[in-house]
Amino acid sequence: MSTTVEVMADAFKEAGTPFLVGHPGGESVELMEAARQRDMRFILMKQETAGAMLAATWGEITGAPGVCLSTRGPGAANMVNGVAHAALDRAPLIVLTDRYSHPAHEVGLRQRIDQVALYAPLVKWGTTVDARTIRQQLRRGMRTATAPAPGPVQFDIPQSETTKEATELLAEPSLLPNLLSPEPDDKALKPLTDRIRAARKPVLLAGLGVFWDQASEELVAVAEALGAPVLVTSKCKGAIPEDHPLRAGCIIGGLIERQLVMESDLIITVGLDAVELQPKAWPYTIPVVALSSTPSLDALVPSEIEVLGNLKLLLAKVAVLCGSGGNWGEKAAATFRTNVVNALNTPATGLSPQRAMEVARAVLPRDTVATCDAGASRLLVVQKWQSYGPREFLTSNGLGSMGYAVPGALGARLAHPNRPVVAFTGDGGFLMAVAELQTAVRENLPIIVIVLDDQQIGLIRVKQEIKGIPLHGVHVGGCDWEKIAQGFGAEGTTVDTENGLQDAIKIALKSGKTTVIGVRIDGSGYVDQFNALREL
Structure with a gap:
């Protein structure tokens, strides 16, 4: 007989996801060990939200649900934004949260929150694991997460259930359905x-x-x-x-x-x-x-x-x-393409963000997979970066969360180990996920991070300017991207010219190492670009 965590690890691997990702708690160690015995990787993240975003990106690209986990209480609460991303960006995701054993959960107060209720507005289905029903729970969870529109499913895992023997099903359905879609009828159409x-x-x-x-x-x-x-x-x-x-x-x-x-x-x-x-x-x-x-x-x-x-x-x-x-x-x-180009070609002093994107697309190989953060630069990246195949451009759009580009790029690297992966982010978004540079280096998941540095939270600055409000509370600045990268064991450089950016990308591609390229840009054209392209 298999234990609950052994059945869970088998199911995740069978569904096509050979790793777990997140920041574990004490109740997770049995599941981690079951995964290790099945040659499944565990990727330790520095932030639970980043772990959920990485796993969600894997799910988007492969169709197999990513699996993220957290400890109880603060870990589960901190993972919420990544689960919200999976919900609103339609990514299949299995969310695992530690929980006290049943008796302690009923009387304890410290680190105890109702995690099923916490996630209920964000997940397609949430459940508390029970060894007697875990096999059916997994089948319902996997099918729910992957059925259109895909999204997250949560498993709250009491410590008391992890090593219990999992009850067998007399007639066990397949983990994922084998669907047959009949060809459409001419007359009906x-x-x-x-x-x-x-x-x-x-x-x-x-x-x-x-x-x-x-x-x-x-x-x-x-x-x-x-x-x-x-x-x-x-x-x-x-x-x-x-x-x-x-x-x-x-x-x-x-x-x-x-x-x-x-x-x-x-x-x-x-x-x-x-x-x-x-x-x-x-x-x-x-x-x-x-x-x-x-x-x-x-x-x-x-x-x-x-x-x-x-x-x-x-x-x-x-x-x-x-x-x-x-x-x-x-x-x-x-x-239409010409109109967009003309709208984006605003004058700049120094290197403009639109020109930086053109240089990056010209230098990076055709099969590069790109991720993009939220912020003012996202408008440019979406329009200027060209993708040539499905799921080669990944962003947080439904949620529109900052801090996505770096963990998203790590998920893309896992799905595409032999293709270049670039993360486009603003300075503000990058600082929200900067700790995951260490994950990229430690886990040997090399990515190129291009930080479009205008020393501001550009989108809010744009809105203040459009509304005639003085700039306030939006300045970042003062970051030495080279030293930040080196502190995490990555390569780093700062550029402010087209030739400098071109050379930096070529060096990063040749090195095969995680590299941060800080690109000093003039974002003064953002307001005119936004006025031309969209309503605010």
Whole structure:
């Protein structure tokens, strides 16, 4: 008979996640040992939030739920922001929290909080582990975490249950379901295909659901069949290669994409999740049809037809049934790209953030995986960095949390051990996760961290300036990036020119070591860029 923690470790490994990550407590040691005996890695993080973000990023990229853990009380409370990221950025995640044994939990006060209640608003399901039901709990948890829309599931683990024998199931279902999706029927799709065929200028708006059904190739096929330009959310960058002539750019919830969308006569949303959009009223009266694997419950996008099904199969069928469309897409996409470039090309004294991004994209290899922090620079990174494949650009968008880029990059490095990984972050966001540089070095997970240093919390400075409020409480500055990096055993340098940045990236690629490149930038153009691209 296997113990509870042995059954749990077996399940995590079977689901495709060969490691645990986090900051453990005393109640975790039996699970850690069970994992070690199964050749599963344990990655010790310096912050529980960073551990959850790393594990969530692994889940996003691989589809296998990442597994993060914390001690009871302060550890569980500190991990909340990382779990919130998994919830709002739709990442499959198994959240493990230590807990006192049943008797102590009922009478103890110190370090005791109701952890199931704490996480309840953030997780798709939460449960307290019991050795008699753990096998079924794991099956429900894994299926819940990975089912569209993916998200976190919490297991509260009492010390008293960890080494008990886990009850066997008489008839044990598979850990993850073996689903069969029948091919869509031509006749059933007729209302949709008739509507699409009647359009002369359709535009595609693609979101995360494209990745959930691994339907990137089919999205491109539909765009080519219709001759339609494609806008994607920031979480969906790379669903259409960003050097494809029909790729327009990213939806950022602002003014500039409206020029393109308003030229269309039909909006086709594909896998669009409302959490990816700005929380404001839908700005278009143009007819909308929606293709998705899950029904829209938020009523934000006013679609006249909503077709549900596996997007890989559904898009493939639409491409066949609605081929030989118009040819307006390439010109419309090119015009949009030019408009974005012109809006971002604001004057600067010294190195501008937009030019820094252009240099980074020119030097880093095509297959580089990029992560991006929240903040003023994110607007530029989303628009300027080009990704050429699914899940090659990773960011916190639904939650929009600072401190994501570095742990996200570590998750990407675990998923892609042989590809370059770069983290784009502002100075403020980097300082929130700076301790994980030690994790990168200690765990041999080399990443390149490009810190866009304007010595301010740039996004708040932008909002103060736009609202006519004097700058106050937003200054950072005074950081020696080289010494900070070296203190953690990483490489570090500071640059303020294009050539300096270019050389620093080349050296980092050649060294294969975790490297921090502090890039002194002039962020004075942020206000004009924000005014041109989006509403605040």
